[in-house]
Amino acid sequence: MPPVLVIARLTVQEASRRRLLIALVILTLLVVGFSAWGFNKIATVTTENGLPLPPAQVKVITSQLLIVVTFMYSGVLALSAAVVAGPLISSEVESGLLLSMLARPMRRSEVVIGKWLGLAVLIAIYAAGSAFLEIAAVDWATGYVPPHPIELVLFVGTEGLVLLSLGLLLSTRLSGITGGVIALVAWLMAWIAGVVGDIGIGLQNQAIENVGTVSHLILPTDGLWRGAVFAMEPDAVLATLRAAGTVGRANPFSAVDPPPIQFLMWVAAWFAVMLALSVWSFRTREL
Amino acid sequence: MAEVAEKISTAAAPDGAAAGSPAIHTVELSKRFGKTVALAGLSMTVPRGEVFGFLGPNGAGKTTSVKLLLGLIAPSSGEGWLLGRPIGDLETRRKIGYLPELFRYQGWLSANEVLALHCELAPLPRSSWEDEIKTALDTVGLTDRARDRVGTFSKGMQQRLGLAVALLGEPELVFLDEPTSALDPVGRHDVREIIRGLASRGTAVFLNSHLLSEVEQVCDRVAVVDHGRVIASGTMDQLLSGTTVRVRASGLEPGDKAKLVRFGELDDEGDYMTFANLNVERVPELVAAIVAMGGRVYEVAPRHQTLEDRFLQLLEEEK
Numbered sequence: 001m002p003p004v005l006v007i008a009r010l011t012v013q014e015a016s017r018r019r020l021l022i023a024l025v026i027l028t029l030l031v032v033g034f035s036a037w038g039f040n041k042i043a044t045v046t047t048e049n050g051l052p053l054p055p056a057q058v059k060v061i062t063s064q065l066l067i068v069v070t071f072m073y074s075g076v077l078a079l080s081a082a083v084v085a086g087p088l089i090s091s092e093v094e095s096g097l098l099l100s101m102l103a104r105p106m107r108r109s110e111v112v113i114g115k116w117l118g119l120a121v122l123i124a125i126y127a128a129g130s131a132f133l134e135i136a137a138v139d140w141a142t143g144y145v146p147p148h149p150i151e152l153v154l155f156v157g158t159e160g161l162v163l164l165s166l167g168l169l170l171s172t173r174l175s176g177i178t179g180g181v182i183a184l185v186a187w188l189m190a191w192i193a194g195v196v197g198d199i200g201i202g203l204q205n206q207a208i209e210n211v212g213t214v215s216h217l218i219l220p221t222d223g224l225w226r227g228a229v230f231a232m233e234p235d236a237v238l239a240t241l242r243a244a245g246t247v248g249r250a251n252p253f254s255a256v257d258p259p260p261i262q263f264l265m266w267v268a269a270w271f272a273v274m275l276a277l278s279v280w281s282f283r284t285r286e287l
Numbered sequence: 288m289a290e291v292a293e294k295i296s297t298a299a300a301p302d303g304a305a306a307g308s309p310a311i312h313t314v315e316l317s318k319r320f321g322k323t324v325a326l327a328g329l330s331m332t333v334p335r336g337e338v339f340g341f342l343g344p345n346g347a348g349k350t351t352s353v354k355l356l357l358g359l360i361a362p363s364s365g366e367g368w369l370l371g372r373p374i375g376d377l378e379t380r381r382k383i384g385y386l387p388e389l390f391r392y393q394g395w396l397s398a399n400e401v402l403a404l405h406c407e408l409a410p411l412p413r414s415s416w417e418d419e420i421k422t423a424l425d426t427v428g429l430t431d432r433a434r435d436r437v438g439t440f441s442k443g444m445q446q447r448l449g450l451a452v453a454l455l456g457e458p459e460l461v462f463l464d465e466p467t468s469a470l471d472p473v474g475r476h477d478v479r480e481i482i483r484g485l486a487s488r489g490t491a492v493f494l495n496s497h498l499l500s501e502v503e504q505v506c507d508r509v510a511v512v513d514h515g516r517v518i519a520s521g522t523m524d525q526l527l528s529g530t531t532v533r534v535r536a537s538g539l540e541p542g543d544k545a546k547l548v549r550f551g552e553l554d555d556e557g558d559y560m561t562f563a564n565l566n567v568e569r570v571p572e573l574v575a576a577i578v579a580m581g582g583r584v585y586e587v588a589p590r591h592q593t594l595e596d597r598f599l600q601l602l603e604e605e606k
Contacts (some may be wrong), residue, residue: 001407003408006404006407006408010393010404013395013396014393014395017395017396018395095389095391096387096389096390096391097391097392097393099359099385099387099389099391100385100386100387100390100392100405100449100452100453101404101405101408102359103357103359103380103383103385103387103462104380104405104408104409105377105378105380105381105408105409105410106377106380106408107377286320286360286361287354287359287360
């Protein structure tokens with residue numbers, strides 16, 4: 001097996017042996033269980049006149065609540081990616097674990113890319129697995145399925161990969177705690193900058209709107225989040241938001257358009273740049 | 288910052304020439320960290336099949352030298368070759384074993400799995416892994432703990448495991464950086480036996496240590512490094528040529544002792560005086576001089592210079 005795949009396998013194996021995977025599985029099952037119960041209440045709740053909510057209203061409420069629940073999932077994913085990626089390289093440099101491995105015929109780029117690959121596989125599995133369970137639970141409880149479930153998984157999973165890439169880059173130079181905290185703060189700031197951009201849209205102020213656009217380019221997590229939101233918006237909600245004009249767009253939990261293709265291309269380039277920077281940074285680091 | 292060397296150089300000697308080349312050869316290899324000079328022009332040659340002791344006080348530049356040779360850090364200037372290929376050459380690393388001073392292995396893997404991982408990275412043919420792992424574990428005395436997680440090992444056992452990792456694949460050159468720092472006397476004895484075993488099968492060993500008795504017992508050749516410079520090097524016989532004479536005498540004034548310096552460099556410890564590099568033939572003359580000054584001699588003990596004597600002497604001369 002090539003060294004890059006050996007490192008990737010080792011990363012997955014470590015997460016498994018350290019019980020990170022089982023912890024995430026148990027937490028996800030708990031969240032899915034609670035949310036299924038909650039969604040079921042929406043479908044069974046009665047109004048003042050003792051009648052259940054009309055199906056259209058159940059669908060709208062469910063779709064909006066699902067967006068909030070998904071935001072929590074994306075937060076868990078971002079938090080996990082940042083916390084796990086932060087010490088991915090730095091802790092092994094500090095402990096000396098990498099010394100004997102790097103004395104083998106293995107390039108440092110293979111260590112960086114192997115670790116990224118290993119964690120990317122875990123993020124993809126978590127994103128796909130948790131989304132499948134949550135969507136299945138919501139479908140069971142309310143009969144509602146978001147209009148674009150595949151895109152939803154892709155956007156949320158990619159958001160996790162962005163945090164992984166940032167954490168990994170920081171991990172080539174900074175300690176695990178420092179790198180993890182910076183990645184998390186960057187994720188929150190990007191989200192807040194997205195909200196500021198929304199305010200700019202609402203106020204029709206281009207300068208404030210640009211804050212959101214620039215933040216989407218520097219750290220594309222919020223841009224990807226908006227893609228995930230769009231994937232969950234039913235047509236009825238989209239029509240209402242579009243009718244509301246700029247006010248309908250000024251909300252971090254709503255999206256009336258899918259992310260532009262240019263943005264998605266930029267995200268691909270962003271990953272390439274981050275990985276290249278990580279490789280360069282680690283190759284030039286004195287061990 | 289210079290990129291850490293990990294490329295395959297095209298300037299290397301062909302394989303045939305590499306086979307006859309020394310295990311290690313460096314020319315003015317140096318390393319600076321900012322304004323601090325960690326290694327100032329290391330030039331040395333370690334022949335194949337020899338056990339080479341690299342000595343020096345803490346902070347002398349020993350571990351920096353090993354990391355430079357292994358391509359883990361980039362030199363600020365100078366050149367070096369391992370087994371005839373430039374340092375950092377990936378192919379050469381197939382033939383090298385390394386036990387770092389800071390030894391640490393995946394605590395969540397078993398000893399078997401750590402060794403299998405290194406077999407895979409080495410890379411060794413999969414069919415040989417079982418034998419390689421069994422032999423390595425047996426050599427370092429960890430066979431009984433092969434299936435246990437490394438996280439449950441004591442420091443000494445982890446160092447033994449590190450030694451086993453370094454022995455995989457019958458390397459042509461092994462770097463051991465303070466290989467007995469966590470070991471008990473039995474473990475130290477075992478390591479000496481392992482080093483002798485490596486030498487007997489033609490493996491060159493670069494032994495980084497400040498445990499002088501250990502080095503003295505196993506090394507063919509030694510270099511002493513201080514403040515990033517090699518201050519002496521040679522075979523054990525070349526380095527330890529003099530005789531040291533230890534004298535116990537009373538009744539001498541400081542002025543009298545000063546006159547005795549003509550017999551050799553004097554280490555004055557009160558009633559005990561040690562003369563470095565004093566020919567045994569001059570011992571009666573020394574005793575007569577002490578008696579003539581009114582001194583009373585209780586004991587005279589000539590002995591061959593130990594590596595510790597020579598080491599301390601060299602460091603003293605450098606001050």
